[in-house]
Amino acid sequence: MLERWKIPLLLSPALLLIVGLFLGGLGLGLIGSLGYMPLLGREEINLDAYRNILTSENFYLSFLLTFYISFTSTIIASTLAVGAALILRRHFIGRSVINFLFQINLTVPHLVGAVGILYLFSQSGFFARLAYEFEIIAKPSDFPAMIYDPLAIGIILQYVWKEVPFIGMILLANMQTFGHDYEAAARSLGANRWQSFRFVLLPLLTPGLLAAALIVFAFTFGAYEIPALLGQSYPAALPVLAYQSFTDVDLNARPEALAMGMIIALLSAVMIFGYARLARRYVRS
Numbered sequence: 001m002l003e004r005w006k007i008p009l010l011l012s013p014a015l016l017l018i019v020g021l022f023l024g025g026l027g028l029g030l031i032g033s034l035g036y037m038p039l040l041g042r043e044e045i046n047l048d049a050y051r052n053i054l055t056s057e058n059f060y061l062s063f064l065l066t067f068y069i070s071f072t073s074t075i076i077a078s079t080l081a082v083g084a085a086l087i088l089r090r091h092f093i094g095r096s097v098i099n100f101l102f103q104i105n106l107t108v109p110h111l112v113g114a115v116g117i118l119y120l121f122s123q124s125g126f127f128a129r130l131a132y133e134f135e136i137i138a139k140p141s142d143f144p145a146m147i148y149d150p151l152a153i154g155i156i157l158q159y160v161w162k163e164v165p166f167i168g169m170i171l172l173a174n175m176q177t178f179g180h181d182y183e184a185a186a187r188s189l190g191a192n193r194w195q196s197f198r199f200v201l202l203p204l205l206t207p208g209l210l211a212a213a214l215i216v217f218a219f220t221f222g223a224y225e226i227p228a229l230l231g232q233s234y235p236a237a238l239p240v241l242a243y244q245s246f247t248d249v250d251l252n253a254r255p256e257a258l259a260m261g262m263i264i265a266l267l268s269a270v271m272i273f274g275y276a277r278l279a280r281r282y283v284r285s
Helices: 002-033 048-054 057-089 095-107 110-121 126-133 153-178 181-188 193-222 225-230 238-246 251-284
Strands: none
Touching: 002 251, 048 251, 057 095, 057 153, 057 193, 057 238, 095 153, 110 126, 110 153, 110 225, 153 193, 153 225, 181 193, 193 251, 225 238, 238 251
């Protein structure tokens, strides 16, 4: 009986701290989003904050922009990660060096990468000045807008650069787990290289790929610092809009900021629940 509870008891201090901070912050945010703020003289529970943001055009524009950034970044990063994992799976000269270089930016903070994107791709950045020096453009300001632009190209570049190694290492670990036997069997039965990948390798990679992609999507959907540094001011990404409302000089705007935070948290929870259902269904099939 004691052995059954040994591991939970050993983990309980860390779990209590993590779960307490998470659920405590989530609970306080939920209460605040319902308008209950005694320090501001607001002691009535209501849905005014949710009603205000769900009838606001700014909210929907920010939501669509955030979804576009997250979806595009996840799709591009997942596609490139699959290709990178397939290459790194092979044995070739210098593979260990390439593998190290592929993983190295996992240790680089997102904010540092964003500063690099800013200095490289802005209209006063390195590539703009380089194009001007080689007379490709008449002046640096003619360089295509990739920072603070409506298409959020700079934000997507940063997320792709950062998340490709993350997804790629998960896929590479999966490939090393099940080896080459399944593909070899498919090739012996007459499948070509594309067919063995499409019908054998890709289905085996799907659970890991789906899990990594959902993690990336949830992270990019709720991240603040990259859209704040590289994104346009209007419409702003949803986390940026929530932060702007939270730091507004009018404290009455704070419930709306908390309500946006609750919506972001709800969408992340829905994605996690959806992944769990899809993974369970995939395993059963």
